Amino acid sequence: MDYEYAPLRLPSNVDRLTAAAQLAIQAEFSGWELARVRLFRDGTRQVMLRRRRVNQPQPGLSY
Numbered sequence: 001m002d003y004e005y006a007p008l009r010l011p012s013n014v015d016r017l018t019a020a021a022q023l024a025i026q027a028e029f030s031g032w033e034l035a036r037v038r039l040f041r042d043g044t045r046q047v048m049l050r051r052r053r054v055n056q057p058q059p060g061l062s063y
Helices: 016-030
Strands: 003-010 033-039 045-052
Touching (some): 016 045
Antiparallel strands (some): 033 045
């Protein structure tokens, strides 16, 4: 399968519950799924989202 990826960097002031809510909205409305999360010592998170590549245009990220 062919996927497209979208890297996100969430700052340390975004708590886990808020980050989960934002990612759930993207998953529901834009077809993204969580591929990887990295938590750094300074509290920032690097999130990698992915979705299947299709021929029809899909909505992008809304951050």
